[in-house]
Amino acid sequence: MPSYSFGKKNKQDRSLRPVSNALEEWSDEQLMQGLSGGRLACGAALFERYHRPLINYFYRLCSRVDWSEDLGQITFERIIRYRHTYRVDLPFRAWMYQIARSQLADYYKRHGREMTGIYGEDHRFGQEAPVSRQMESREQEDTLQKALAALPSEYREVLILTRYQGMKYQEAGQTLGISEGAVKVKVHRAIQQLKVLYFKFDQE
Amino acid sequence: MKETENNKLVAYVLGDLSEKEQQEMDRLVRESPALQQEVADLKMVLGEIDQEPEIQPSRYSRDQFFQYLEMEAKNDHRAVNEKNHRLSWWAAAAVALVVIGVGFGVMLQNHSRQEAQIQRLSSEVVETRKLLLLAMLDDASASERIQAMNVSARDYQQDDRIVSALVDRLEKDENENVRMKAAEALGNFLPQEGVTEAMIRALELESSPEVQIMLIESLVSGGRKEAVPSLQRLLDREDVPEVVRNVAAYGLETMI
Numbered sequence: 142m143p144s145y146s147f148g149k150k151n152k153q154d155r156s157l158r159p160v161s162n163a164l165e166e167w168s169d170e171q172l173m174q175g176l177s178g179g180r181l182a183c184g185a186a187l188f189e190r191y192h193r194p195l196i197n198y199f200y201r202l203c204s205r206v207d208w209s210e211d212l213g214q215i216t217f218e219r220i221i222r223y224r225h226t227y228r229v230d231l232p233f234r235a236w237m238y239q240i241a242r243s244q245l246a247d248y249y250k251r252h253g254r255e256m257t258g259i260y261g262e263d264h265r266f267g268q269e270a271p272v273s274r275q276m277e278s279r280e281q282e283d284t285l286q287k288a289l290a291a292l293p294s295e296y297r298e299v300l301i302l303t304r305y306q307g308m309k310y311q312e313a314g315q316t317l318g319i320s321e322g323a324v325k326v327k328v329h330r331a332i333q334q335l336k337v338l339y340f341k342f343d344q345e
Numbered sequence: 346m347k348e349t350e351n352n353k354l355v356a357y358v359l360g361d362l363s364e365k366e367q368q369e370m371d372r373l374v375r376e377s378p379a380l381q382q383e384v385a386d387l388k389m390v391l392g393e394i395d396q397e398p399e400i401q402p403s404r405y406s407r408d409q410f411f412q413y414l415e416m417e418a419k420n421d422h423r424a425v426n427e428k429n430h431r432l433s434w435w436a437a438a439a440v441a442l443v444v445i446g447v448g449f450g451v452m453l454q455n456h457s458r459q460e461a462q463i464q465r466l467s468s469e470v471v472e473t474r475k476l477l478l479l480a481m482l483d484d485a486s487a488s489e490r491i492q493a494m495n496v497s498a499r500d501y502q503q504d505d506r507i508v509s510a511l512v513d514r515l516e517k518d519e520n521e522n523v524r525m526k527a528a529e530a531l532g533n534f535l536p537q538e539g540v541t542e543a544m545i546r547a548l549e550l551e552s553s554p555e556v557q558i559m560l561i562e563s564l565v566s567g568g569r570k571e572a573v574p575s576l577q578r579l580l581d582r583e584d585v586p587e588v589v590r591n592v593a594a595y596g597l598e599t600m601i
Contacts, residue, residue, distance in 0.1 A: 181414055181417060181418050181470060182469060182470070184414055184417075185411070185414060185470070185473060188407075188410055188414075192402055192406075192407065192410070193399065193401070193402055196400065196402045196406075197399045197400060200400050201397075206400060209400070210402060210403060210406045213402065213406060214406055214409055214410060214413075217410050217413075218410075218413050221413065221414065221417055222417075282393075282396075282397070282398075284393075285390075285393045285394065285397065300394065304391075304394050304395065305394075305397070325356075325361060326352070328355075328359070329352040329353075329355040329356050329359075329361070330352060330355075332355045332359075332387065332390070332391065333348075333351045333352055333354075333355050335390055335394075336386055336387055336390045339390050339393070340386065
């Protein structure tokens with residue numbers, strides 16, 4: 142079992158992390174097996190590992206900090222609640238993002254927003270923007286935002302999974318329920334389109 | 346360029362082509378300044394994507410998760426208890442049949458071990474959450490500290506470390522709202538040793554009227570008679586705003 146303690150004495154880095162414990166070195170799938178076997182501390186370790194990437198996944202899709210935090214919470218609750226349904230043959234991340242996707246779709250349904258075109262409603266420098274975020278807005282960043290917003294959502298999603306979440310094409314395919322080859326094609330098209338849009342907005 | 350060629354160029358930049366195709370593209374690019382420009386543009390956009398900043402989740406959302414995990418651990422514990430209950434009937438039947446007394450002993454031991462394990466797990470989650478809360482109370486952001494106060498007041502009546510962290514906030518926090526929240530939260534821990542004294546001490550030193558009022562209200566609604574002399578002194582202090590003195594006077598009336 143891990144014992145938890147504070148990291149460095151530094152204020153920015155006081156996150157709780159398991160110290161000198163094997164759990165940190167376990168693979169996602171091993172942790173998930175531990176969790177479904179009733180070791181809830183494994184759930185805490187998975188949370189430490191994926192909370193931030195997951196919230197950023199939501200944030201890049203919906204641009205709202207409040208939604209992203211809620212959705213992150215709901216997704217982890219589902220992971221804990223449905224831990225017994227996890228199948229070892231699926232990578233944990235693919236399973237997690239499958240849950241995440243369906244939560245986001247539910248959220249859109251409930252809040253009456255479509256999957257497409259939402260990235261453009263830029264909430265990031267509004268009231269909900271986190272304090273920790275760098276407030277200086279680079280011009281290129283804005284251009285990239287606009288370009289991403291104009292991208293069809295299926296393209297945006299493959300980019301988020303492969304570029305930001307660092308997934309291999311195969312894992313992204315397992316998450317999205319499509320073949321590895323299909324992911325590859327989508328990624329290539331997405332980047333090509335993004336480039337065209339980027340330079341179009343850059344000149345405006 | 347055609348769409349397929351464009352996509353192939355992206356595949357080339359990402360290194361997704363076969364070795365042979367990659368070499369073929371190397372050659373084409375070397376010979377064509379237009380392609381070189383395309384490649385440079387793609388690399389630039391990819392660089393932009395990779396530099397996109399990330400948001401940081403709040404500690405509050407972590408606390409919520411640990412709260413959930415704690416609840417789940419308790420549920421697990423309950424489920425095991427029920428299972429043990431059912432199993433003990435089987436055990437009774439086994440005894441009635443006089444099978445093997447030794448086997449029965451071993452089985453009970455197994456279950457109590459399992460229960461002990463889950464109990465330990467559950468307390469580990471509680472402990473983790475407390476540590477998280479203590480970290481939140483010491484966070485750089487005032488809103489995190491305030492959130493932590495709300496959680497502390499609600500959930501942790503018994504924990505000395507949390508109470509002393511709250512006292513610490515009341516005495517030292519530079520943010521008035523945090524000190525006010527601490528005064529409010531500590532109102533729940535008044536019977537605990539040292540809390541009333543700390544609040545009285547803070548009342549003497551505090552300069553913000555909002556915090557003063559909260560301290561008075563907490564002490565009065567907790568019926569802490571030890572605070573009476575301090576409240577009386579407050580009435581004579583000219584540096585204290587009238588509104589605060591009124592609250593103190595009203596409090597004294599209800600207590601004496």
